[in-house]
Amino acid sequence: xxFSFYKTKRLRFIFLVYWxxxxxxxxxxxxxxxxxxxxxxxxxxxxxxxxxxxxxxxNSQLKKITNIKKRKTTQYLGEGSIFLLLILSGAVFIYxxxxxxxxxxxxxxxxxxxxxxxxxxxxxxxxxxLETLQKRKLAESQQQRLIQNTIQEANRLNxxxxxxxxxxxxxxxxxxxxKEEINLTDxxxxxxxxxxxxxxxxxxxxxxxxxxxxNGDMLMLQMAVNNLIDNAxxxxxxxxxxxxxxxxxxxxxxxxxxxxxxxxxxxxxxxxFDKFYRIGNxxxxxxxxxxxxxYLTKKIAAQHHATxxxxxxxPTGSNFTxxxx
Numbered sequence: 001x002x003f004s005f006y007k008t009k010r011l012r013f014i015f016l017v018y019w020x021x022x023x024x025x026x027x028x029x030x031x032x033x034x035x036x037x038x039x040x041x042x043x044x045x046x047x048x049x050x051x052x053x054x055x056x057x058x059n060s061q062l063k064k065i066t067n068i069k070k071r072k073t074t075q076y077l078g079e080g081s082i083f084l085l086l087i088l089s090g091a092v093f094i095y096x097x098x099x100x101x102x103x104x105x106x107x108x109x110x111x112x113x114x115x116x117x118x119x120x121x122x123x124x125x126x127x128x129x130l131e132t133l134q135k136r137k138l139a140e141s142q143q144q145r146l147i148q149n150t151i152q153e154a155n156r157l158n159x160x161x162x163x164x165x166x167x168x169x170x171x172x173x174x175x176x177x178x179k180e181e182i183n184l185t186d187x188x189x190x191x192x193x194x195x196x197x198x199x200x201x202x203x204x205x206x207x208x209x210x211x212x213x214x215n216g217d218m219l220m221l222q223m224a225v226n227n228l229i230d231n232a233x234x235x236x237x238x239x240x241x242x243x244x245x246x247x248x249x250x251x252x253x254x255x256x257x258x259x260x261x262x263x264x265x266x267x268x269x270x271x272x273f274d275k276f277y278r279i280g281n282x283x284x285x286x287x288x289x290x291x292x293x294x295y296l297t298k299k300i301a302a303q304h305h306a307t308x309x310x311x312x313x314x315p316t317g318s319n320f321t322x323x324x325x
Contacts, residue, residue, distance in 0.1 A: 011102070022091050026084065033080040037073055044069040119160070122153035129153075152198045159230070162223060163292045167275070170299055177217035177303050184212045184221070184253065188246050191225045195233070202233060205243040212248055214324055216304050224300040227293035228257040228320050236261035236317060253324040260317040269310050273298040297322075 047065050051058055129150045133143060185208050192206050232242045240260035247254055264272060271277050276291040297320075301308040306324040313319050 018095075022087070025087060029080060029083055029087070033076055036076050040069060040072045040076070119157070122156045125153045126150050155198065159223075159226065163227070163296055166220075166223070166296055167292050170296075177220055179215045179217060181213055182216050182218050182221065184214050184216075184255075185209060185246060187218065187222060188225060188244060188255070191222060191229065192244055195226075195229050199233060201238060203239075203241045205241050207243065207245040207247075209247045212246060212253060214253055214304075216324075217300075220300045220303065224297045224322070225255070225257075227297045228322075231293055231320070232257050232259035232261075232318075235259060240317075251325070255322045255324075257320045258313050258317060260313065263312055263316055264310060264318050272310065273308070294320075 044065055048062070051061055051065075055061070129146045132138070133146055138146070188208055189206065192204055195202070196204055229242065229244065236242065236259040242260075243256075243258040245254075245256040245258070273294050275295045277295070298308050301322050304324060306322050308320065308322045311319045311321065
């Protein structure tokens with residue numbers, strides 16, 4: 001029996017037991033309320049049967065017994081309602097917590113599978129290239145192509161390690177940024193030129209404003225820009241154009257990375273910035289990635305008091321925009 005099937009069956013059994021016990025507790029609570037209320041009515045009826053109508057205190061005793069009966073009924077109803085509310089609140093809290101934990105566990109499992117793939121591929125390519133250079137005498141152009149390819153894979157490994165390290169630091173609350181005056185135009189120009197060298201077959205269009213400065217952490221902003229461009233490369237056709245736009249509007253600095261891929265559904269637009277999240281379609285599953293890039297980019301934007309969002313490109317694709325206030 002496959003493990004995934006066994007795991008699903010086991011979880012279904014656990015949730016079945018959970019809802020059964022919850023139903024049993026609620027049913028028991030209702031039963032005891034009914035039983036106590038019936039006992040209260042019987043005691044009141046017994047006391048009323050013992051009253052004498054010719055007793056001068058008959059009316060006052062009747063009123064007293066009736067008030068006690070109503071007070072106990074109200075007490076049972078109030079206590080039962082409070083217990084029922086606490087039980088239901090606790091049940092909902094536990095259910096949501098378990099559901100979140102299961103979702104997080106599934107996301108982490110998917111992340112580990114993606115990381116394993118992301119690590120094995122560049123390591124295998126680098127090893128093959130180095131073995132080829134070691135064992136064979138190649139022409140200078142072939143050697144340079146293999147070296148360039150090896151450097152590209154090493155950069156992939158470096159970016160992956162940086163993303164994983166930064167994600168761990170952010171989760172642990174031990175990450176802080178160092179702000180300095182940065183020429184954002186030069187930073188973006190350097191990032192795009194690096195991608196042009198790494199992906200000579202891709203088409204990049206730069207629309208960068210002249211000498212735009214801001215205060216920020218250079219390494220973090222560089223990582224955010226690289227993540228956005230890398231994301232555009234992953235999810236757009238090789239022959240399409242990737243456009244990087246930087247301009248100043250009033251007192252805001254706006255950075256946009258446009259791709260011409262399949263785009264993102266409206267329901268997915270907010271989820272793409274969640275940790276480990278990857279869009280659930282065939283195109284995404286076949287693409288490289290760990291689900292950390294956009295999550296970290298959003299965190300970096302927040303650290304710089306900026307907002308990030310995604311809109312539809314025209315006629316197809318996505319626009320990822322960071323607005324620095």
